[in-house]
Each structure stands twice: as C-alpha cells, then as structure tokens.
Amino acid sequence: MDFALSAEQQQIRDMVSEFVDEEVVPVADEIDHTDEFPQELVDEMAELGLMGMPFPEEYGGAGLDYHSYAIGIEEISRGSGGLGTVVAAHTSLAGNMVYEFGNESQKESYLTPLAAGEDVGAFALSEAGAGSDVPSMETTAEKDGDEYVIDGGKLWISNGSVADTVTVFAKTDPDAGNKGISSFVVRPEEDDGFIVENTEEKLGDKGCPTAELRFDDLRVPEDRLLGEEGEGFVQALKTLNGGRITIAARSLGIARAAFDEAREYAGEREQFGQPIGEFQSIKHKLADMDTKIQAARMLMHKAADKKIRGEDYIKDSSQAKLYASEISREVANEGIQIHGGYGYTKDFPAERFYRDAKLNEIYEGTSEVLRNTIGDQLLDN
Numbered sequence: 001m002d003f004a005l006s007a008e009q010q011q012i013r014d015m016v017s018e019f020v021d022e023e024v025v026p027v028a029d030e031i032d033h034t035d036e037f038p039q040e041l042v043d044e045m046a047e048l049g050l051m052g053m054p055f056p057e058e059y060g061g062a063g064l065d066y067h068s069y070a071i072g073i074e075e076i077s078r079g080s081g082g083l084g085t086v087v088a089a090h091t092s093l094a095g096n097m098v099y100e101f102g103n104e105s106q107k108e109s110y111l112t113p114l115a116a117g118e119d120v121g122a123f124a125l126s127e128a129g130a131g132s133d134v135p136s137m138e139t140t141a142e143k144d145g146d147e148y149v150i151d152g153g154k155l156w157i158s159n160g161s162v163a164d165t166v167t168v169f170a171k172t173d174p175d176a177g178n179k180g181i182s183s184f185v186v187r188p189e190e191d192d193g194f195i196v197e198n199t200e201e202k203l204g205d206k207g208c209p210t211a212e213l214r215f216d217d218l219r220v221p222e223d224r225l226l227g228e229e230g231e232g233f234v235q236a237l238k239t240l241n242g243g244r245i246t247i248a249a250r251s252l253g254i255a256r257a258a259f260d261e262a263r264e265y266a267g268e269r270e271q272f273g274q275p276i277g278e279f280q281s282i283k284h285k286l287a288d289m290d291t292k293i294q295a296a297r298m299l300m301h302k303a304a305d306k307k308i309r310g311e312d313y314i315k316d317s318s319q320a321k322l323y324a325s326e327i328s329r330e331v332a333n334e335g336i337q338i339h340g341g342y343g344y345t346k347d348f349p350a351e352r353f354y355r356d357a358k359l360n361e362i363y364e365g366t367s368e369v370l371r372n373t374i375g376d377q378l379l380d381n
Ligand SMILES: Cc1cc2nc3c(=O)[nH]c(=O)nc-3n(C[C@H](O)[C@H](O)[C@H](O)COP(=O)(O)OP(=O)(O)OC[C@H]3O[C@@H](n4cnc5c(N)ncnc54)[C@H](O)[C@@H]3O)c2cc1C
Pocket: 089, 123, 124, 125, 126, 128, 129, 130, 131, 132, 133, 155, 156, 157, 158, 159, 202, 205, 210, 359, 362, 363, 364, 365, 366, 367, 368, 369, 372
C-alpha cells in the first residue's frame, strides 16, 4: 500500500495547481458574478491537455491514469467550482460515453475533438420528471429508415447550451422499462430540432451553463447510436459510476479552497488581542476540516484504484462521492463560520465555496440515492 503520489502524479498536480493559481483563481469571482461560460480558460486547458485527461493519446487525450485525472479535477475545482463541473461533465460523462461505448469511427469523429478540447461535451440524461428515477424518462427515439427521430426534452444539462457533442438518452422501446433506453451522439450545430429552451439561474456552480433542452423531431443518422439499442441505462450507470469519483474530486477541491481561505483568515483576524486561530474552538474547527478532507481524499483514491484495477467499484465510488460531497458542504459551512460576519458577505469567497459545495450532494446521484446504492451493495440486493 503506497499513499505517496508517483512522480508523474505529482507533476500533474503541480502543473494544474500552477495554472489554477495563475489563471483561474484571479477570475473566479468574476465567473461567479457574470455566470459566463469561461471559453478562454477552456481553450487554455485544452492546450494543457486538461480537456481529455483520462483518454488515450491516440484519441487526442492526455493518457493519464484515473488518480491523476481526479487530482486534476480537484485542482481545477479548487479554483472554480463551475469550471470543475465544465470539465467533469465534458470528460467523465460526455467523453466517457463515446470512449467506452462508441465504435472506432465514432471515437475518431467525436471523442478526438472532445479530448483535444476543440469540442465541448454534455451528457443529457435527466428530465423534468425523471431525475433519480431515470427509467421514467419520456424522451423517445423512433427508427425511421436509416435515421432516428428524437422527441422530448432534458433538464439541468451541464454545458448543454454550449456543447458541440451531446450524448442523449432516449427510449427506443418505451414499453421495455430500463431495457428500452438507448444513447445517441447529437450534434447541435448539425442536427435540426435541437433547441436550447433556457439556462437555469442557480445558487452556485456559476460559469457552467445548466440548460433545458428540447428535441423537436430531431433526426440523427443511425450511426449515432452508441452501442446497441437498449443498452443506454447500463451505459449511464457505468458512466455515472466513474463520474462520481470526479464529483468527489470537485468536492475536495472546493473543500480545500474553503479550508485554505479559513486557515489564512484565522491567522490574520484578531479579536480579544489575539489571532482567532489561537482560540481552541477555531483550531478544532480547522483540525476537523482538514481531517475530513484527508479522509475524503483517501476514499476518492481508493475508488480510482479499484477502477484502474478493473474491479467492481460501485460501492467505492458511491462512498467517495457521498462522503466528499457532504464534507465539502460542512467544511465550506465552517469556513463561513470562521470568517464571522465577513463570511456571510461577498467580501470573501467563503460564501461562494458554500454555494458551490451544495451541488455536489445533488447531481450524479443524490446523497439519499447513493445511500440506497451503498446499502444495496452491503446487503447484496
Ligand atoms: C446544477 C446541476 C447540474 C446538473 N447536470 C446534469 C447533467 O449534466 N446531466 C444530467 O443528465 N443531469 C444533470 N443534473 C440533474 C441531476 O442529476 C438531478 O437533479 C439529480 O439526479 C436528482 O434528480 P431530481 O432533481 O429530479 O430530484 P428527485 O429525483 O426528484 O429527488 C428529490 C428528492 O427525493 C430524494 N429521492 C428520490 N428518489 C429517492 C429514493 N429512491 N430514495 C430516497 N430518496 C429519494 C432525492 O434524494 C432528493 O432529495 C444536474 C442538476 C443540477 C442541479
């Protein structure tokens, strides 16, 4: 058992960390304020190979192991939670769907530009009436000659309004429950009938557009089907399983940002003639915050390790995501507390960390649903 990062992993951490300190941290408040998609940062990340971290170099990726990828997402999210979602949804969800379930020609056409960061990806699974309950989705894809005609809509799709490639889930056999779901590559610029209805105003996660999409007689050629008809539900579960490791990473990044800021403040702010960090209650808060961060990081790397080894990691990624997301909200909450009144204002980023952290408990499996998954795994259900 080796808890140390390899030289390559350390190098990735240093490289991304430097990029984040120099390019992301200085504009993070602005992104939070304007809520604009940070295209310039995405272009810079593409140059650094950060838009295709886990994909092989032959498909335009950086060929990193999953630990390094998670480290990359942790660092990016330390700078901006919204940017963390942009990269995670693009890579772990959209890119992974094509990488894992696409054929060679689909990988060449759609994964390579995603991994190189020339295209942005989105993953369109959730619907207004089908969030946790994926099989109740109503979007359909009907075969018509050598095309599929997709009708319906999706809600809360990260990157949905800016994406060049959207992996869309739809029912090809509405009577077959979760076995009737299939997935497709949709290209908004090429395919008529792809409509962005709206982008949400959100508590946090600013900079990553969360879109409501509508598909109105959207026709895609049959070669856009990923895998076989009826495999979409299992593909989604497998993809979310890997994605949860990177939401643990996003959670960690935000928790670290909140912790670093609070520790610094505790050394500077004086009350009763001494830095507040010298009060035992503040010291204990910092101790608890760091301990939770360290524990969450271990769960994240344990899940990544099992994924790399090809072992079943459903329980591990669920636990990593569940724990890391809850502690990121707790750490960010204590971050505000340590700042006192200043923490509740926009004078400090403490409140942004709190708003960004909350999302981790909701997307890619709510905490309640993850507890169900973990419980089922424990009880062999
Ligand atoms: C900012 C943002 C970005 C997102 N990005 C994407 C994206 O890129 N792609 C995408 O497809 N989706 C995305 N989502 C959707 C997200 O995955 C869903 O919101 C999430 O799965 C929960 O679904 P829901 O909102 O319908 O809540 P519901 O499923 O309605 O749940 C409501 C409450 O009931 C609880 N609940 C539901 N079922 C159970 C159960 N069986 N047992 C116990 N409790 C239960 C939930 O835990 C929750 O507390 C995003 C959401 C947000 C907010």
